[in-house]
Amino acid sequence: xxxxxxxxxxxxxxxxxxxxxxxxxxxxxxxxxxxxxxxxxxxxxxxxxxxxxxxxxxxxxxxxxxxxxxxxxxxxxxxxxxxxxxxxxxxxxxxxxxxxxxxxxxxxxxxxxxxxxxxxxxxxxxxxxxxxxxxxxxxxxxxxxxxxxxxxxxxxxxxxxxxxxxxxxxxxxxxxxxxxxxxxxxxxxxxxxxxxxxxxxxxxxxxxxxxxxxxxxxxxxxxxxxxxxxxxxxxxxxxxxxxxxxxxxxxxxxxxxxxxxxxxxxxxxxxxxxxxxxxxxxxxxxxxxxxxxxxxxxxxxxxxxxxxxxxxxxxxxxxxxxxxxxxxxxxxxxxxxxxxxxxxxxxxxxxxxxxxxxxxxxxxxxxxxxxxxxxxxxxxxxxxxxxxxxxxxxxxxxxxxxxxxxxxxxxxxxxxxxxxxxxxxxxxxxxxxxxxxxxxxxxxxxxxxxxxxxxxxxxxxxxxxxxxxxxxxx
Numbered sequence: 001x002x003x004x005x006x007x008x009x010x011x012x013x014x015x016x017x018x019x020x021x022x023x024x025x026x027x028x029x030x031x032x033x034x035x036x037x038x039x040x041x042x043x044x045x046x047x048x049x050x051x052x053x054x055x056x057x058x059x060x061x062x063x064x065x066x067x068x069x070x071x072x073x074x075x076x077x078x079x080x081x082x083x084x085x086x087x088x089x090x091x092x093x094x095x096x097x098x099x100x101x102x103x104x105x106x107x108x109x110x111x112x113x114x115x116x117x118x119x120x121x122x123x124x125x126x127x128x129x130x131x132x133x134x135x136x137x138x139x140x141x142x143x144x145x146x147x148x149x150x151x152x153x154x155x156x157x158x159x160x161x162x163x164x165x166x167x168x169x170x171x172x173x174x175x176x177x178x179x180x181x182x183x184x185x186x187x188x189x190x191x192x193x194x195x196x197x198x199x200x201x202x203x204x205x206x207x208x209x210x211x212x213x214x215x216x217x218x219x220x221x222x223x224x225x226x227x228x229x230x231x232x233x234x235x236x237x238x239x240x241x242x243x244x245x246x247x248x249x250x251x252x253x254x255x256x257x258x259x260x261x262x263x264x265x266x267x268x269x270x271x272x273x274x275x276x277x278x279x280x281x282x283x284x285x286x287x288x289x290x291x292x293x294x295x296x297x298x299x300x301x302x303x304x305x306x307x308x309x310x311x312x313x314x315x316x317x318x319x320x321x322x323x324x325x326x327x328x329x330x331x332x333x334x335x336x337x338x339x340x341x342x343x344x345x346x347x348x349x350x351x352x353x354x355x356x357x358x359x360x361x362x363x364x365x366x367x368x369x370x371x372x373x374x375x376x377x378x379x380x381x382x383x384x385x386x387x388x389x390x391x392x393x394x395x396x397x398x399x400x401x402x403x404x405x406x407x408x409x410x411x412x413x414x415x416x417x418x419x420x421x422x423x424x425x426x427x428x429x430x431x432x433x434x435x436x437x438x439x440x441x442x443x444x445x446x447x448x449x450x451x452x453x454x455x456x457x458x459x460x461x462x463x464x465x466x467x468x469x470x471x472x473x474x
Contacts, residue, residue, distance in 0.1 A: 002345060003170045006199060006337030007211055009344070010309075011150045011299045012218050014070075014077045014085075015291030016405035018303040019126055019350055019459075020055060020062030023146025028071025030152055031130045031142055032101045043134040045106055047072065048113045052127040053120035054352035055146065057460045061235060061403025063294060065114050068128075074102025082296055121145070123155065125352035125458060148350025148358065149301045149340075170198040177342050177383050177439040184379035191369075191379050192331035195338045212330045218298050219287070219310035224259040225295065226286025233292045235404045243286035250278060266318045276319055280421065281414035283311035288410040301340040301349045304356075304405050305363035307413030309336055312367035312420050316374055328374055336370040339386050346440070347447035351398035352459040354450030356409075360416040361393030361446065365439075367420035368427070377428050380435075385427035387439040389420050394442070395449055397457035399464030408465060 013022035028049075035041035049068055051059050059065060066089055070080065073092065080088075092098050098108035121127030124145040132140040143155040172183045172194050183194050199208050227247035233239040254265040271279060287307035291297045300309040313332050317324040340349065343362045348354040369386035377385065393416070401407045456463030 002175075003173060003198070004341035004344060005202060006195065006334055006341075007215075008151070009149065009299075009301050009337040009340040010215050010333060012078045012215065012296065013150055013299055013303065014067070014080070014082075015293065015295050015297050015303050015306075017062040017064075018150040018299040018301075019146045019148045019352060020059060020064045021067040021294075022077060022150040022299065022303060023126065023148075023152050024051075024055065024064050024128055025067040025071035025077050026150060027128060027144040027146060027152045028068055028130070030144065030154065032072070032074070034142060034154070035132060035140060036101075038140070040132065040140050041101065042104065043139055044100060044104065044132045045135055046113075046133045047100065047106065047108070048115065048131050048133075050115045050117055050129040050131075052117050052129070053125040054459045055126045055128055056116040056118055057462065058400065058403030059116055061400065061461070062405060065110060066294070068114060069098070069110055072100060072108075073098050074100075077296075082294070085294060124153075124350075125455075126350065148348060148353065149344065150299050151344075169201075171201055172198055174198075174338070174342065175345055177339075177386075177443070180338065180342070181379055181383060190331075191338065191373055191382055192334040195334040199334070209326070209330065212333055213326065215298050215333060216313075216329050218296060219300075219313070220259045220263075222290050222295065222297050222306075223283050223286045223310055223314065224262060226288075226290045227282065229289070229293075233289065233406055234294075235292070235402065235406065237402055237404055237406055239292075239406045239410075241289045243282050243289055246278060246282040246285070250275060250282060263314075263318060267322050271319055276315070277418065279318070280311050280315050280417050283314045284308060284413040284417045285410055287311065288405070288413045292404070292406050292410065300336070301344070301362055301366065302351070302359045304351065304409050305359040305413060305416065307410075308360065308363035308416040308420060309333075309367045309370070311413070311417040312371050315417070315421060316371060320375065332370040332374055335373050335382065336366040339366045339369045342439075343390075343443055343446075346443040348450060354446065355396055355453050355458050356398040356412065357390070357393045357396040357446055358450065359398070360412045361390050361396055363413075364393060364416035364420045364423070365390040367417065368423035371420060371424040372427050375424060375428060377424070378432070380432035381427045381430065383439045384430060384432055384435055385420075385424045387435075387437055387442045388426055389416075389423035390439075390442045390446060391437065392419060392423075394446060395453070397453070397464050398459040399457055399466040400459070400461055401466050401469050403461045403466075407469075
């Protein structure tokens with residue numbers, strides 16, 4: 001049984017897409033590691049990369065080529081200064097050279113060495129092949145698949161342990177939601193407590209707290225940045241940032257100088273019902289505007305759906321519980337991560353495989369369940385909330401205009417966050433003994449829907465809004 005850590009579901013990376021940006025970036029890193037392991041790296045004099053399927057069809061809009069350049073140059077998406085990205089890319093293009101793996105300088109012309117191929121490879125819609133040469137002789141050729149949420153698998157080892165993020169067995173191994181529910185009942189524990197025991201089998205609780213805090217700080221900084229940045233998003237659609245103006249109207253003239261003080265200022269605004277919808281939407285929009293601008297976000301479970309989970313957590317902190325502390329944040333993220341992992345095991349978190357139901361739908365289900373636990377829900381109500389949230393995202397297509405994670409992606413995060421809150425409230429007012437649909441059934445239905453969905457609605461920009469809107473009008 002595959003054991004997926006919460007920290008595999010919630011990764012820190014660069015936007016705009018976990019599968020089309022972070023995944024290829026990580027694949028480049030994995031390939032370099034493989035070359036070193038096989039004593040091939042220092043023989044390399046030139047390289048090329050071939051992109052296939054969805055990576056090719058929407059790669060330009062998702063900055064796949066830029067992510068590959070940075071990955072091949074040995075940059076780390078968790079630590080690279082965002083403000084340096086443009087200069088690094090331009091320097092490589094201008095010099096026609098790249099410091100491969102940040103160690104050896106080789107000739108590299110991105111427009112020639114990165115090829116966009118429209119055909120699909122057999123295993124997954126997001127395929128890419130790396131080829132290395134030594135004095136024009138091919139010495140290595142490896143294919144990788146970016147399977148969603150920043151997860152990457154190597155073709156030759158699709159079924160091998162190398163492609164399983166965690167190989168250790170959890171004390172409470174979970175494949176389906178029903179198993180998680182049973183553990184909670186038998187152990188008299190909440191979902192977050194069960195998940196914490198699993199995480200403690202991998203690392204100390206001090207390390208867990210450190211990583212949780214790092215993830216939350218990245219989410220908070222992302223929301224703060226998005227609410228305080230105005231302008232037009234890159235890519236040619238001329239999408240105007242909206243979080244800045246929304247935030248300005250909502251916050252008024254209240255003083256603050258950092259994200260922590262910002263939270264206190266929001267709490268003091270005396271939020272009314274209509275403003276709640278606006279605040280939640282503002283939080284979600286802010287994250288995905290940062291994401292669309294190649295900013296640093298947390299995949300939750302993907303970059304395209306990165307705004308839902310932080311927006312709902314902020315809702316809890318500034319609306320529901322002004323005394324919320326680190327333990328609330330920790331439990332929320334533990335529950336959210338576990339629910340996401342169950343979706344990944346039972347279906348997919350890749351829009352290229354399942355449409356947007358696999359991204360916004362899953363993130364909404366994660367947030368709904370996590371919020372329900374914080375609001376005092378039982379494990380059964382937590383899973384019911386996740387089921388309700390996904391049930392009302394089933395069949396949602398992925399049809400980004402221009403291949404950019406902007407329209408309709410940014411707004412969908414706001415809608416996913418609002419649905420998550422609604423789902424939590426419905427579950428809290430429900431008798432789970434009379435539930436008609438279990439979360440496991442919705443996950444299997446989602447996967448069947450994904451398989452039946454026409455491929456043009458799976459992140460190809462060949463259907464729906466992507467072809468229904470005239471780009472010249474943007």
